[in-house]
Amino acid sequence: MKTTLKSALVGTLLGLQSGAAEMSVDEPASTNATKDCVVLLHGLGRTGFSMKPVERSLVRRGYSVVNLTYPALWVPLERLADEHLHEALASRVPPDTGRIHFVTHSMGGILVRQYLASHRVANLGRVVMIGPPNQGSEKTDLFKSCALGRWLTGPNLSRLGTGPDDLPQTMGAVGFEAGVIAGDRPWLGPIGKRTTPGDGIVAVESTKVAGMKDFTIVHGSHTLLMNQRETLEQMGEFIQHGRFRHHE
Secondary structure: OOHHHHHHHHHHHHOOOOOOOOOOOOOOOOOOOOOOEEEEEOOOOOOHHHHHHHHHHHHHOOOEEEEEOOOOOOOOHHHHHHHHHHHHHHHHOOOOOOOEEEEEEOHHHHHHHHHHHHOOOOOEEEEEEEOOOOOOOHHHHHHHOOHHHHHHHOOOHHHOOOOOOOHHHHOOOOOOEEEEEEEOOOOOOOOOOOOOOEOOOOEHHHHOOOOOOEEEEEOOOOOOHHHOHHHHHHHHHHHHHOOOOOOO
């Protein structure tokens, strides 16, 4: 089976991509010119194309952007961090960059946590995690017992469950400025119990992580949560000010 077909099947089964084109959001240009760089990390079964609206929003705000595509379905998280992400930061981030920020979607949040746990970024800025399975995903738990699901999703998804031995539960608190954005409008149906709010893949409470600086909820589903206008506005607010805008 071709790689592209397998990726499409994974995205469809997990709700990590939709049959429709990615949502595009236009924003007014900002005068906040800066030499800071923002590195974008997509989720499982996706590519950098899914983060294009995020990229455009950040460019409008004056940031330089590195929008990575990495083999999330084929390479274990540890190698993604130590080899792919490490090499990309060394080769693609401009040498005159001020601070380096990260914006992640879904598994991208676990990837940046894995990287920063063992690598020092001297000019590290802030990290915005959108729909991250910081405490694992109950939907992921369902795939562990399915041989076809394990084959389709490769070496990483089965490690992102909610069990005590799953990777998210073993990572500990974050030691950087992290802002977490959760969704609460699932299009795939509820997570676990019908009363559990979430985005269809990750429960709201499961996005939280010890040590995070701020947290907010956007009314959206997992697949396109990173491309919604409210998400983009909150992302820019956190990167610039270290906090989200909380409505009274």
